[in-house]
Amino acid sequence: MPHDPHQWRLRDHDHARRVMLAQGSGRAIEHPIWQSRSAPVTPRPSLDSAITAEVAIVGGGVAGVSTALHLAERGVDVALIEAGTLGSGAAGSSAGIIAPQLVRATPDDVRRKLGDAADGMLRLVAESGTYLFDLVRRYGITCDAAETGFIAPLTGRQADRVLNERVREWGGLRPDLRVSDAEETQRLTGCGGYGAAIVDPTGGSVDPLALVRGLADQAERMGSRLYEDSPATQIVRDRGLWSVLTDAGELRARRVVLAANGGNPLLHQRLAGTILPLPVLEVATEPLPSDLLQAILPERHALTDLEPDVFSIRYTSDYRLITAFPASGRDTPADIERRVNQRLADTLVAHRPLALAYVWLGHAWVNASLLPRIVQLDDGLIAAQACNGRGLATNVLLGRELAKALAGRPQDAMIKAEPPRAVSGFLLARHLPRLLLSSALFAKRIKRRLGVA
Numbered sequence: 330m331p332h333d334p335h336q337w338r339l340r341d342h343d344h345a346r347r348v349m350l351a352q353g354s355g356r357a358i359e360h361p362i363w364q365s366r367s368a369p370v371t372p373r374p375s376l377d378s379a380i381t382a383e384v385a386i387v388g389g390g391v392a393g394v395s396t397a398l399h400l401a402e403r404g405v406d407v408a409l410i411e412a413g414t415l416g417s418g419a420a421g422s423s424a425g426i427i428a429p430q431l432v433r434a435t436p437d438d439v440r441r442k443l444g445d446a447a448d449g450m451l452r453l454v455a456e457s458g459t460y461l462f463d464l465v466r467r468y469g470i471t472c473d474a475a476e477t478g479f480i481a482p483l484t485g486r487q488a489d490r491v492l493n494e495r496v497r498e499w500g501g502l503r504p505d506l507r508v509s510d511a512e513e514t515q516r517l518t519g520c521g522g523y524g525a526a527i528v529d530p531t532g533g534s535v536d537p538l539a540l541v542r543g544l545a546d547q548a549e550r551m552g553s554r555l556y557e558d559s560p561a562t563q564i565v566r567d568r569g570l571w572s573v574l575t576d577a578g579e580l581r582a583r584r585v586v587l588a589a590n591g592g593n594p595l596l597h598q599r600l601a602g603t604i605l606p607l608p609v610l611e612v613a614t615e616p617l618p619s620d621l622l623q624a625i626l627p628e629r630h631a632l633t634d635l636e637p638d639v640f641s642i643r644y645t646s647d648y649r650l651i652t653a654f655p656a657s658g659r660d661t662p663a664d665i666e667r668r669v670n671q672r673l674a675d676t677l678v679a680h681r682p683l684a685l686a687y688v689w690l691g692h693a694w695v696n697a698s699l700l701p702r703i704v705q706l707d708d709g710l711i712a713a714q715a716c717n718g719r720g721l722a723t724n725v726l727l728g729r730e731l732a733k734a735l736a737g738r739p740q741d742a743m744i745k746a747e748p749p750r751a752v753s754g755f756l757l758a759r760h761l762p763r764l765l766l767s768s769a770l771f772a773k774r775i776k777r778r779l780g781v782a
């Protein structure tokens with residue numbers, strides 16, 4: 330089976346676009362900001378022989394390296410193969426916001442949908458922020474971890490009621506959540522127009538690439554073998570073992586975890602059509618002047634709102650603002666700078682045009698439920714399907730749960746493996762996430778112009 334892990338129709342277009350951004354603006358560059366911040370790393374070897382491990386992991390993003398680390402903690406012999414470099418997928422192009430909240434659903438929605446399985450799912454999300462920051466501290470991982478809290482505002486006259494209800498639904502799982510009213514929300518965020526916000530003290534932000542590399546280093550110190558530049562091309566069953574083939578090598582194991590995110594569906598036909606791509610542009614500004622630093626997120630929360638067009642902002646450790654923008658595929662660098670600033674000006678009470686220092690494109694992959702999933706594909710073959718544009722914290726904890734399922738008592742794992750579930754109408758639906766995000770943004774602008782938002 331011919332295979333390129335980053336293979337996707339948009340790929341060439343994306344690359345051309347990133348180069349265009351790099352050349353066009355004189356300031357923007359084609360790599361995520363995280364690549365220019367981290368110390369040089371020594372590349373891992375590629376897999377060029379036949380090796381055996383107890384568990385094979387395909388994909389070195391946050392899900393893969395966390396699973397490797399947690400299995401290594403249990404003394405399991407692990408080998409992980411990564412197509413590019415560790416963290417080069419969604420993790421390394423993400424905004425690094427630690428948001429231990431459900432993406433869209435409310436806790437009661439999850440209870441209705443999952444029944445008995447809901448409690449574990451809700452605990453996974455509820456505990457994910459605290460677990461991530463504790464793990465980072467436990468292993469001394471240097472990743473600009475800022476446990477400054479996460480804030481999720483909502484517009485509308487009913488916002489206060491709606492969010493208080495949501496906090497109530499979390500119940501004993503999250504007694505630390507609270508709701509800020511409109512006035513406090515404006516003070517905490519620097520944003521106008523929100524009616525209330527959930528304030529979550531267990532969130533914050535990280536440098537996501539440094540997080541992946543730190544988890545990987547620790548997994549390696551504990552005995553895991555990690556290979557880069559080693560895309561899995563095929564997975565076959567051979568005399569009771571799984572055999573993961575690469576161009577030059579073979580990894581044989583009794584159990585295999587597919588943690589390749591957007592690459593998963595290319596590796597197993599039962600995963601075809603189970604996740605949809607969501608291209609997102611991320612930008613980082615030049616460092617902000619001190620008056621804006623005092624006006625915008627003065628307590629340094631990380632923010633993602635609960636609106637359909639999903640506005641998010643966070644600071645880097647050198648006080649650049651990172652924000653996201655739905656990728657349209659047609660914007661020039663000047664358009665992007667203008668549109669990002671327009672959106673910031675619409676939302677932030679204090680705003681001056683900000684120069685963009687970094688612009689990059691990432692692909693989040695979403696499933697229909699927007700909930701993390703472990704998928705059982707075959708005996709000894711499982712997949713983590715858990716991006717949903719919000720997977721950093723949950724995937725770290727998912728790694729611990731996968732390790733439990735593989736090397737402990739599976740019944741103790743917070744979430745249980747499920748069969749694959751295709752997104753209905755995939756051929757049309759694959760364009761939906763991007764279209765929904767862009768049209769929500771467009772609708773909000775129109776409403777603002779008409780003075781109704």
Ligand SMILES: Cc1cc2nc3c(=O)[nH]c(=O)nc-3n(C[C@H](O)[C@H](O)[C@H](O)COP(=O)(O)OP(=O)(O)OC[C@H]3O[C@@H](n4cnc5c(N)ncnc54)[C@H](O)[C@@H]3O)c2cc1C
Pocket residue numbers: 333334335387388389390391392393410411412413414415416417418419420421422423424425426427428559560561562588589590591592593596609610611690691692693694713715716717718719720721722724
């Ligand atoms: C632009 C953007 C912004 C985001 N912002 C946030 C945020 O602020 N907060 C948050 O929580 N989440 C965010 N996310 C989502 C988050 O990045 C993902 O949920 C998380 O990184 C998924 O982790 P993963 O390990 O499953 O996947 P990935 O990080 O994508 O890792 C999968 C790895 O598998 C490798 N791979 C693919 N195919 C193969 C193969 N055949 N063989 C070997 N390796 C293969 C890839 O190269 C990749 O390194 C964002 C995502 C994007 C794209």
